[in-house]
Amino acid sequence: MRIAILGGSFDPIHNGHLAAAQSVAETFQVDEFHFVPAFTPPHKTSRGMTSPFHRFAMVALATISIDRFRTSTIEVDALEKRYTVETLEAMKKSFPGADLLFIIGTDMYQEIENWRDYRRLFELAHLVIVNRPGFPFRDDVAPFQLIKEKTVVTLPATPRVFYLPFIEQPISSTEIRDERRRGVNVSRWLPPLVWSYIEKNKLYS
Numbered sequence: 313m314r315i316a317i318l319g320g321s322f323d324p325i326h327n328g329h330l331a332a333a334q335s336v337a338e339t340f341q342v343d344e345f346h347f348v349p350a351f352t353p354p355h356k357t358s359r360g361m362t363s364p365f366h367r368f369a370m371v372a373l374a375t376i377s378i379d380r381f382r383t384s385t386i387e388v389d390a391l392e393k394r395y396t397v398e399t400l401e402a403m404k405k406s407f408p409g410a411d412l413l414f415i416i417g418t419d420m421y422q423e424i425e426n427w428r429d430y431r432r433l434f435e436l437a438h439l440v441i442v443n444r445p446g447f448p449f450r451d452d453v454a455p456f457q458l459i460k461e462k463t464v465v466t467l468p469a470t471p472r473v474f475y476l477p478f479i480e481q482p483i484s485s486t487e488i489r490d491e492r493r494r495g496v497n498v499s500r501w502l503p504p505l506v507w508s509y510i511e512k513n514k515l516y517s
Contacts, residue, residue: 328481412437
């Protein structure tokens with residue numbers, strides 16, 4: 313079984329997240345793709361962040377219609393800051409024998425050495441690096457395999473790093489929040505159910 317994992321604040325989840333997830337799912341032929349909303353991301357302050365309840369609800373609404381997509385409560389249920397290494401350890405125990413693929417953007421990968429027990433991440437899961445504009449890929453962190461578009465990857469027996477330069481997220485949640493507060497209609501960047509939820513609950517206004 314292959315399980316892809318994408319963590320984040322998802323404040324809010326947007327079409328860029330979903331497009332990247334679909335591309336990774338197809339490239340690696342994953343059985344399940346787990347979105348993991350953070351209770352409080354370790355690298356961010358919770359001040360001004362939308363409540364975990366709302367962020368989890370938006371992820372659930374965005375992914376409910378896509379067959380292999382799942383919304384995980386593993387970090388929200390912790391009710392406290394949780395580190396990626398702890399989440400991956402827990403996923404290993406929950407899905408023994410599964411191949412885990414952890415998705416991370418080039419922005420976060422640039423500072424991977426600052427993550428707790430970061431070397432352990434390379435043992436727990438395959439790391440799949442996707443492009444964030446303005447953040448070049450670091451090729452000095454670990455050996456990696458460059459993956460071209462429309463390639464179907466055969467996973468090696470031991471975890472390794474894969475770089476997918478063709479997957480980009482041209483919009484960020486921060487930009488969506490900022491545009492929304494300026495009165496711009498941001499619905500084009502969001503799944504319809506997420507946009508309706510934001511409007512109903514008057515988020516980011």
